[in-house]
Amino acid sequence: MAQVAASLDTESPFGTYKAERLVRAAWRLADRHDLSKGLRKRIRALVARVFRGPYDLEAEGLKFRIYPGENYDDRKLLAKGRLPERDEHKMVAPFLKGGQTFVDVGANIGSYSIFAAQMGADVLSIEANPHTAAKLRFNVRANDLHNLQIVETAVGPREDTLPLWLEPSNFGFATFVKDLTTGEWAGNWTQTFVKVRPLTSIVDDIGLNKIDVLKVDVEGFEDRVLLPFLRHADRSLWPRVILLETNCRPYWTEDCVSELTNRAYRITAKTNDNMVFELTA
Numbered sequence: 001m002a003q004v005a006a007s008l009d010t011e012s013p014f015g016t017y018k019a020e021r022l023v024r025a026a027w028r029l030a031d032r033h034d035l036s037k038g039l040r041k042r043i044r045a046l047v048a049r050v051f052r053g054p055y056d057l058e059a060e061g062l063k064f065r066i067y068p069g070e071n072y073d074d075r076k077l078l079a080k081g082r083l084p085e086r087d088e089h090k091m092v093a094p095f096l097k098g099g100q101t102f103v104d105v106g107a108n109i110g111s112y113s114i115f116a117a118q119m120g121a122d123v124l125s126i127e128a129n130p131h132t133a134a135k136l137r138f139n140v141r142a143n144d145l146h147n148l149q150i151v152e153t154a155v156g157p158r159e160d161t162l163p164l165w166l167e168p169s170n171f172g173f174a175t176f177v178k179d180l181t182t183g184e185w186a187g188n189w190t191q192t193f194v195k196v197r198p199l200t201s202i203v204d205d206i207g208l209n210k211i212d213v214l215k216v217d218v219e220g221f222e223d224r225v226l227l228p229f230l231r232h233a234d235r236s237l238w239p240r241v242i243l244l245e246t247n248c249r250p251y252w253t254e255d256c257v258s259e260l261t262n263r264a265y266r267i268t269a270k271t272n273d274n275m276v277f278e279l280t281a
Helices: 021-030 037-050 072-080 086-095 113-119 130-142 199-206 222-232 256-262
Strands: 055-059 062-066 101-105 122-127 148-152 160-166 190-197 213-216 241-245 265-270 274-279
Touching (some): 021 037, 062 113, 062 130, 086 213, 101 113, 113 122, 113 148, 122 130, 122 199, 190 199, 199 222, 213 222, 222 241
Parallel strands (some): 122 148
Antiparallel strands (some): 241 274
16 A cells, blocks of 8 residues: 655644544554564554644654654654654763764654754754655754754765665655665665765864764665764764664675774674664773
């Protein structure tokens, strides 16, 4: 069943769209993991047609305008009533105090960036998908944050323009890795061309002189974001902590984990989808 994209509204004030009980119940049903994956997918497609969003909600004191019909993080926020990646947030929270810098590559709707900014860190949010970046900007305004800067670009090994693959049931899973658009993640994929810049260039333009936490979540492209940065940036810019998504590790062209351990990083925490590395020397 094809998904229908929600109408993007970044102008109406937060609170315009309330998620009533029926909406929450429907999305909780669509998120039930005791159902088979195929059945859950069919239920989700049906629920997305009826309750695709937008909805405005607060989770853990943070405000989001969500579109559950087209984004995994939005569905989790609505179904569970809390932020996704709760364990990962706990892992990096000690490094997100006032005066610390958080760089979020693959910011999505801002569940990490807004959390870090509310903790007091100065945040650089980088998002490649223009549709998602617009949602991110709205969520930042809704939370009245002034310590968060958004850069709408993709990150890669060199200046370039590349096809970004998008699937309308989960715009947060945009990827440059075409192999990810088949098999387990097969769907109604389309492509849009976006500008790509090295992280060193972005950081230099912003004028950052340190990075306390770097989060990289770019669906199989993590190696082409992180490793060129470590190879070309001054060592003083190496992040103290790196939160790296590893669930698409088979699609890397180089192994980030071994490269990081060779560069004096050690694994200090991990979940099913992510690893945390800390610089030891």
